[in-house]
Amino acid sequence: MKLIGNYLSPYVRRVGVSLNTMGMPFEFEEVFIFKTPEKVRQYNPLVRIPTLILGNGEVLIESSAILDALDQIAGDERRLVPAFGSERRRVMKEAAIGVGVMEKAQWAFYEGRFRPEEKIQQPWIDHNEKQVLSGLDYLNDAAQKAGEQGWLGDTEKMSQADITAVVAYSFAVTVRPALGIAERVPALAAFADRCEGLEVFKDCPIPNQP
Numbered sequence: 001m002k003l004i005g006n007y008l009s010p011y012v013r014r015v016g017v018s019l020n021t022m023g024m025p026f027e028f029e030e031v032f033i034f035k036t037p038e039k040v041r042q043y044n045p046l047v048r049i050p051t052l053i054l055g056n057g058e059v060l061i062e063s064s065a066i067l068d069a070l071d072q073i074a075g076d077e078r079r080l081v082p083a084f085g086s087e088r089r090r091v092m093k094e095a096a097i098g099v100g101v102m103e104k105a106q107w108a109f110y111e112g113r114f115r116p117e118e119k120i121q122q123p124w125i126d127h128n129e130k131q132v133l134s135g136l137d138y139l140n141d142a143a144q145k146a147g148e149q150g151w152l153g154d155t156e157k158m159s160q161a162d163i164t165a166v167v168a169y170s171f172a173v174t175v176r177p178a179l180g181i182a183e184r185v186p187a188l189a190a191f192a193d194r195c196e197g198l199e200v201f202k203d204c205p206i207p208n209q210p
């Protein structure tokens with residue numbers, strides 16, 4: 001299995017951490033999409049990362065679809081989103097909030113990164129940052145309830161809710177440093193520290209911005 005992308009992308013990182021958590025070995029091809037898009041175009045018509053190539057050559061795209069397929073491949077013992085019931089709904093909702101935080105932090109980040117200075121829309125950045133903070137506040141409440149040993153989705157072991165929330169938090173802290181996120185969401189910050197200390201996360205380090 002080969003994962004193409006880089007770990008500044010929270011979508012790529014959630015897939016890498018999930019593969020590690022499920023004990024699925026993979027090769028990682030580090031690609032910075034705006035530098036070398038041709039490395040991805042041959043596999044993915046959208047030219048986006050993550051792109052995952054399975055052992056049989058099948059190509060998977062879009063992190064949530066990739067993770068859904070991996071859960072199926074891994075089977076019930078190792079899957080990261082419970083198969084059914086209220087536990088599944090809870091994990092999916094928290095993971096969705098994590099993905100929303102990623103998207104909104106990404107949009108705020110891209111506004112400053114891709115537009116000429118005179119065309120940057122500060123109200124649009126503010127709008128996105130407000131949603132980042134609101135999503136993180138929600139995850140902070142979940143982290144508060146989880147306590148020092150528990151998990152965000154109230155599951156027995158780490159689930160996709162935890163992985164996506166922590167990857168979203170660490171991404172937001174990295175690309176929106178001026179927001180003072182760690183101080184605003186101390187329970188989530190402590191929870192993220194706990195998870196980022198695990199090998200499955202440490203194996204997928206966020207690179208310096210290219």
Ligand SMILES: N[C@@H](CCC(=O)N[C@@H](CS)C(=O)NCC(=O)O)C(=O)O
Nearest residue numbers: 009011033047048049050062063064
């Ligand atoms: N919804 C997609 C988002 C993927 C995404 O936005 N990837 C970014 C890198 S963080 C990318 O490939 N951007 C290049 C582009 O869209 O042109 C997912 O979950 O996989």
